[in-house]
Amino acid sequence: MTDDVTTDRSDDRDDERRQQSATALVVLKAADPAARARVADQPPSIETLDALRPSDDTIVAATDALRRLGFEVGPFLGNSMAITGTVAHVEAVFGVRLEGGDGVYSVVGDGDELPLDALDATLAGRIERIVFEPPMELDEEPTWTP
Numbered sequence: 001m002t003d004d005v006t007t008d009r010s011d012d013r014d015d016e017r018r019q020q021s022a023t024a025l026v027v028l029k030a031a032d033p034a035a036r037a038r039v040a041d042q043p044p045s046i047e048t049l050d051a052l053r054p055s056d057d058t059i060v061a062a063t064d065a066l067r068r069l070g071f072e073v074g075p076f077l078g079n080s081m082a083i084t085g086t087v088a089h090v091e092a093v094f095g096v097r098l099e100g101g102d103g104v105y106s107v108v109g110d111g112d113e114l115p116l117d118a119l120d121a122t123l124a125g126r127i128e129r130i131v132f133e134p135p136m137e138l139d140e141e142p143t144w145t146p
Contacts, residue, residue, distance in 0.1 A: 018088040022098060022105045024114060027080045027128040028054040028062055036128075052079040058126045065123040069093055083130070094118040105132050 030036060030052045039048040054062075059076050066073050066083050070093070074082035087098050087105065095118045097108040106112050114130040 017101050018091070019086050020101065021084050021103070022087045022090045022132070023082050023084045023103065024090070024105075024130050024132050025080050026062065026066065026083055026130050028058055029126055029128050030079065031055040031058070049078045054079060054126070062123060062126045065120070069119075079128075090114070104134060107132075 031054055032051065035051040039051050042048050063073050063076070063081065070089055071083040071085045074084070085093070090096075090105075091098055094107075094114045096110065096114065098105045099108050100106055107114060112132045112134075114132075116124040116127055116130065119127070
């Protein structure tokens with residue numbers, strides 16, 4: 001009987017975790033396919049972000065498609081936007097299992113990136129990558145790379 005109670009508590013904790021919000025960063029492809037190579041060794045700046053900017057059509061189409069998939073889509077900034085859904089929803093859409101909690105997640109066995117092949121080809125073709133970003137400590141240097 002004790003085993004059943006332990007299993008029930010574990011299942012309850014997993015159910016609670018699966019209802020928590022998970023946010024990932026969607027990095028869209030640049031309008032100019034050669035832009036990434038041109039700015040790869042440069043630190044982030046207004047110029048590099050401008051070079052990496054997707055087309056307006058890509059921004060609108062990706063935003064609409066991600067909303068249709070049931071995600072809350074944050075504002076577009078630079079070359080990316082955030083998507084938020086419950087852990088259960090992210091797992092269902094991308095066909096993965098997430099680990100972690102309290103807003104910090106990764107894909108079991110695959111690290112920080114969600115698989116684009118789980119998306120329709122048109123949407124996936126507009127996205128560079130979808131990643132879970134670890135929270136930044138206030139006293140550490142940014143590690144973002146284009």
